[in-house]
Structures are given as structure tokens and as C-alpha cells.
Amino acid sequence: MGKLFDYRTCPTTGLRVDRAAEKLIKANAVAAIVFLAIGGLFGLLVALTRWPAVHFLPADWFYLALTAHGFDVLLVWIIFFEMAILYFASAVVLNSRLAGPKWAWTGFGLMLSGALITNVAVLQGGSSVMFTSYVPMMAEPHFYLGIILFAVGALFGCGVFFGTLVIAKREKTYEGSVPLVTFGALTAAIIAVFTIASGAIILIPTLLWSVGLVSHIDPLIYKTIWWAMGHSSQQINVAAHVAVWYAIAAMVFGAKPLSEKISRMAFLMYILFLQLASAHHLLAEPGLSSEWKIFNTSYAMYLAVLGSMIHGLSVPGAIEAAQRSRGLTKGMFEWLRKAPWGNPAFAGMFMSLVFFGFIGGISGVVMGTEQINLIMHNTLYVPGHFHGTVVAGTTLAFMAITYLLVPLIFRRELMMKKLATWQPYVFGIGVAGISIFMMGAGTLGVSRRHWDMTFADAVLPFDFPAAAYLMMGLNGIFACLAALGGVMFVVIIVGSVFFGKKLADDEQPTYPEVPPEAAAVSHYGSSESLKIPGTVMLVSIFFVAFVLYYFVNWKYLSEVWPLS
Amino acid sequence: MALTPPSERIWWRQPIAKVELIWIIVAFTWGLIMFFMMIYWHGAGKQNLSNEAYQIKPQAFAQKAQAMIDEYQVREESGFPVVRPPPGSDVYLIARLWQWWPILEFEKDQSYRLHLSSMDWQHGFSLQPVNINLQVHPGYDMVVTIKPDVAGEYGVLCNEFCGIGHHNMVGKIYVVE
Numbered sequence: 001m002g003k004l005f006d007y008r009t010c011p012t013t014g015l016r017v018d019r020a021a022e023k024l025i026k027a028n029a030v031a032a033i034v035f036l037a038i039g040g041l042f043g044l045l046v047a048l049t050r051w052p053a054v055h056f057l058p059a060d061w062f063y064l065a066l067t068a069h070g071f072d073v074l075l076v077w078i079i080f081f082e083m084a085i086l087y088f089a090s091a092v093v094l095n096s097r098l099a100g101p102k103w104a105w106t107g108f109g110l111m112l113s114g115a116l117i118t119n120v121a122v123l124q125g126g127s128s129v130m131f132t133s134y135v136p137m138m139a140e141p142h143f144y145l146g147i148i149l150f151a152v153g154a155l156f157g158c159g160v161f162f163g164t165l166v167i168a169k170r171e172k173t174y175e176g177s178v179p180l181v182t183f184g185a186l187t188a189a190i191i192a193v194f195t196i197a198s199g200a201i202i203l204i205p206t207l208l209w210s211v212g213l214v215s216h217i218d219p220l221i222y223k224t225i226w227w228a229m230g231h232s233s234q235q236i237n238v239a240a241h242v243a244v245w246y247a248i249a250a251m252v253f254g255a256k257p258l259s260e261k262i263s264r265m266a267f268l269m270y271i272l273f274l275q276l277a278s279a280h281h282l283l284a285e286p287g288l289s290s291e292w293k294i295f296n297t298s299y300a301m302y303l304a305v306l307g308s309m310i311h312g313l314s315v316p317g318a319i320e321a322a323q324r325s326r327g328l329t330k331g332m333f334e335w336l337r338k339a340p341w342g343n344p345a346f347a348g349m350f351m352s353l354v355f356f357g358f359i360g361g362i363s364g365v366v367m368g369t370e371q372i373n374l375i376m377h378n379t380l381y382v383p384g385h386f387h388g389t390v391v392a393g394t395t396l397a398f399m400a401i402t403y404l405l406v407p408l409i410f411r412r413e414l415m416m417k418k419l420a421t422w423q424p425y426v427f428g429i430g431v432a433g434i435s436i437f438m439m440g441a442g443t444l445g446v447s448r449r450h451w452d453m454t455f456a457d458a459v460l461p462f463d464f465p466a467a468a469y470l471m472m473g474l475n476g477i478f479a480c481l482a483a484l485g486g487v488m489f490v491v492i493i494v495g496s497v498f499f500g501k502k503l504a505d506d507e508q509p510t511y512p513e514v515p516p517e518a519a520a521v522s523h524y525g526s527s528e529s530l531k532i533p534g535t536v537m538l539v540s541i542f543f544v545a546f547v548l549y550y551f552v553n554w555k556y557l558s559e560v561w562p563l564s
Numbered sequence: 565m566a567l568t569p570p571s572e573r574i575w576w577r578q579p580i581a582k583v584e585l586i587w588i589i590v591a592f593t594w595g596l597i598m599f600f601m602m603i604y605w606h607g608a609g610k611q612n613l614s615n616e617a618y619q620i621k622p623q624a625f626a627q628k629a630q631a632m633i634d635e636y637q638v639r640e641e642s643g644f645p646v647v648r649p650p651p652g653s654d655v656y657l658i659a660r661l662w663q664w665w666p667i668l669e670f671e672k673d674q675s676y677r678l679h680l681s682s683m684d685w686q687h688g689f690s691l692q693p694v695n696i697n698l699q700v701h702p703g704y705d706m707v708v709t710i711k712p713d714v715a716g717e718y719g720v721l722c723n724e725f726c727g728i729g730h731h732n733m734v735g736k737i738y739v740v741e
Binding site: 013060063093129134136174175177178179180218219220249250251254255256257258259260261262283285286287288289290294298305309314317318365370374375376377378443444445447448449450451455459461462464465530532536543547550554557561562563564 | 565566567568569570571572573575576578580581582583584587588590591592594595596598599601602603605606609610611612613614615617619641642643644663667680684685686688690691692693694695696697698699701702703704705706708709710711712713714719721722723724725726727728730731732733734735736
């Protein structure tokens, strides 16, 4: 055993929990949830404004709220929570002390001040440039400064994570290879370093440009490098939330990956290929060749998509194998019917898996097809897609694991259990609705980031069909549902963290139920006889939906004006 | 389980279950099909982007557009010149805060070399209800050969955020028999 450090022993897992790591996990998770609440509120205001019958905010406030919404939830909520995941997946899971807690706190301070500075810049009104801040549109200098500080802070967090891996290895706190969840977190951290470097390369010159020290930034180069940050940061989310899926499957079912080799290879594909996705945002741009677009937009022949499709089989497959070994073997779906649907950690995780695949995943690949992008670029289809990935996928998964972190890390009994049972459904269905109806509106041509689809003040008129108004109304209704689910989450978690019954250091939490000892459920040796018919059926349905939807969109494309 | 180190030390030597292997092969093959579909469409499909683009100063682009307007203007509508350039010619559409300038009039089933560029910030050319969407940059002249195949009146919306007047940036294209 290594150096002595201040720890407690977890009564559930028997692992040592470094108290410094525990405090950092708490601080990052709390900051994350505060910004989720702020960003979510802005999101609700945006959706209410785009609901034609409500049209809530005036134009200047709408663009301000949309900028704040993008920054606070897409970047701040998610990256703060990912810092918590990195510290959990390194120090806690590996039974180790955390490397350099002071560095981690410095990173936390930088992230917090960066987030506050950029929020102030946006609220002052002079930086309503959208989260993407495409040049030559200029924001106030402190808008960029805040993002840079936030990114540097996150880089510190990644450094602490890598350092902890080294310490754990050197002090032999675990045997053999790191667990799969840690491997997934490592994937996220490696992509994060690439992401932050890209952000620095483009945002530092842009900051200098905004104070007059640099005369010109090429808009096409800006966009190419900005999206090397912007899209890659979403790939951090994918790697992180897939790691969370595996973690929840392990904690709730004691599920073991079907094959360590395959699951790790799938994560490796993310590291090798996901960063090419900057091209997804450049398919309708001048000056880039089709060869470049095709290679990059497909992640070199869809190898990163292959990674996700592998996880799409191996996560539910691991759960099915675990359930069947417990005797739930009747028919194709007894294992799923009798899953703990009242446990918010499982319900949230499984909906995240399904929505990420069916809504976010399929639409993303279709929209990222070089030519099909022509009929979707910058329409509401785009936010429809990424609410399917980042909200129904990542946010729902992070909410789900929070229900396990409250008893295990915050050491509090969860309050309002009845409400918690409903929360993932309210939020999940709300977000699925938002995604689908925005995609519907986008298919009818409605623009994203647009205050008035009636064009009441435009010199030349244009009318959208009634169906487009219907879509936007439904989007508004489901946004209210999602907002309700978000409020439920914040109330339950904040309430439990501050007022929940304290658990003594040696006390077992009773809810959500976590099996004390994970039974080894699927064996590598049984690979020939592995039976997961339910998962095979789910994956087959997914595949058929994918193929049909893909070719339907080629059909739509073939009907528009010929262009070359 | 996924939260503990692999129970088999030499996990990379463990055999892969048949069902996983089949799924990997199916998914990989599907990826190849999707990849080659894009290349196939460049040859067989009618909707592709050209790779033709030039760097150009906004003033130079505006001059070319003005020359076209002077030569081919047919009428005026709500303060916008309506221009009917000959089929096959170079047609210039200016994007600026917050207008698509001028209004264009095309003949059905004829080809035109449409040039798009911005005078200021980025804009989004969104042709509705056809739903063709292209990004318009300042300093770049994007050339697309279009062939309108249905007569009618079309809106050109802006779908890249370009400031407080963004939602009022509407242009028009007519396609006549």
C-alpha cells in the first residue's frame, strides 16, 4: 500500500475513498447542477419564444438567452460534471489517492471564474454572438477570456486525472488493467486535451482580435478550428456517458462487459477517429474539397460510428446476460420487463441509451452525410439532433448516475423517492419530444437561431406551412415537460445533498438499491454459448430503422433542385 | 464488472462471442456502404456541391453584382431590383445585413452559375420551401450551378445568426416557365 492519506472506507464497495477527491467530486457536481439550472432556465425561455403562440421574449433578449443557454449547458454543466466523473473514475474506482488536489482546486477556481465572467459578458448584452461566436461578428473581450479560463481549468482537471492514474499504478492500488469505466474516462480525458488545445489555438487569437491586437481572422479557418473544439467537446460527452452507462450497469446489475477486448477497442476508436468531426459543420461551406469532406465527415469510413454501435450492443447485452443469470430467462424480454424501472439510475440510463441511439445517433449520421447535409444545414434539424445526443443522451445519463453519487459520495439518503422515480421519465420524454419536433420543423425548412418564423417585420414576406407551426407548438409543450423534469432533478438532488439524512461512514445506503457484491455474471469462457436474444432483437430494430431512415433522406435529397 | 479490473488478467486473449462478432461485421459493412454512397452520389446523383470557390474582396463582389443588375434588371419590387439574367450566365447574390440583394428571376429547367458571398458577417442561404441550405462567408465566392426544376415563388431566408435584424433577412427568387 502506498502513502498514507485521509480516507474513509466505503461500506458498499470496500474501496478507500480519498476525502480530498470526495470534496472535489462534490464541488464539481454541485457547480455543474447550478449551471444546469441556469442554462436550463434560459433554454425554457428560448423554447417559449419559438412557440409561435407564446413568442415570449423580445428579439434582443431571445438572442442573449440563446447564447447563454448554449454556453451554460453545452459547455459548463457538462464539463463540470465530467470533472466529477474523472475524479470518481480515477481516485475512487482505482482505490487511490488523488494526485495534486491543490491543482484540482486551482482548476476548479479557474473554471468557475471563467464561467462567471462569460455569463456576465453575455448578460451585459454586448456579446449576443451565440455560443459559436463566428467571426467576423465580435463579442466583448471578456466573453472569450472567460471561455479560455474555463478551458485552462478543465485542462488542470485532466492533468490531475492522468496523475492519479500514474499514482495508482505505481502504488499498486489495483491488480491488472484499469477497469473499463476508468478506460472510458481516460478516453474522454484524452479527447478533452485535444479539444482544449484546439480551443486555445483559435480563441486566443480571437481574444487578441477583439482587443485590436490582431487585424483579421479568416472566418473559414475560425470555423474549422473552432469546431475541432466544439464537436470534439461533444465527443468527450459521448465517451463519458458511455462510461457512465457501463458504470450504472455494473452498479445496478453487477453486469460485466461481454468482452473487455471489444468494449475497449470501441473506446479506442473514439480516440482515433472522433476528432475528424469538425467537418460535420463545414459540409455546406465554400473552399473545402469533397474529398476532404467525405473522409472527415465519415470519421474515416464511419469507424467512430462503429465504436458507438458496438457499445449499443454490449451495454444492453451485459445487462441482459446479468439478468438472465439471475433466472429472468423467460421469453425474449423478461429480463427487460422485470428490470428495476422504478430505480431512477437505471431508468435514466436505459432511456439515455435508447434515445442516444435512435434519435441522436441515427439523425447525426444522416445529417453528417456530405450531400444530405444540404437539406438540413442550419435548420432546426441540427438542434433537434444534438438535443437527442447531448440532452437525451449525455444529460440524462449524468442525471442517472447522480442518483447513485448522492448516497455513495455525498453520503446522504435520497429524499423525495417517489418524485425521483418519475423524474427520468418526465425529463426523458420531454427531451425526446423536443428533439423529434425540432427535427420535424427543420425538415420543413424552419431556421435555427431565429426569433420570428412569421417574418412579420421583413420587407419581403415568406410563409411557412401550418405543419411547421404545429411542430414549433409541440416543441414548446415538450420543452415545458423537459423543464419540469429538470426542476424535479434539481429539487431532489439539492434537497438531498443539503437536507437528506446523513449516512454514517459505515452505513449502507438503502436507496437506490445497489447489490453489495457484484455477482460475476457473464464468463469469458462462455462466449460460444452466450445468449442475449432480447438485445439482438433491439439491435436489429435499431439497424432496420437506421437503414430505412438513411435511404428515405437520400430520396428527399433527390427531389430538390439539381445543383452541382 | 466494469468498475473493477478485468477478472481475467490476459483479457485480450479471451475469445469474442459470436453475436458480438456478427454485429461488428454488420456495422462495419454498413459503414462502408454509407461511405461509398457519398462517392457514388457524386457520379450518379444530381444534387452535389461544386468544389468551385474563390477568395474575393467584398467590394469586388458587389461590383460584379451591380454590373449584372445594371444589365439585366427587369423591374423593381419593394425597393429591390428584380434581375433576369440569361440562362447559363454568372449570377451574383449579395448577402449583407440584413438583405439578400437583388431578387433573381430564373427560367425553369435552365442552368445558372450562382455566386454567393457576404459583405459583412456570415449568413446562411436557405432556399424555401425547397430546403437547400448553404453557408455564405465574407471573402469567399462560392459558385453553385443550379437548375430550378419547378416554377414558382421561393423565399431566401437567412439561417446563420447575423445580429439583431437576422430574422428580417428575407430575399426572393422567381422561377418562371
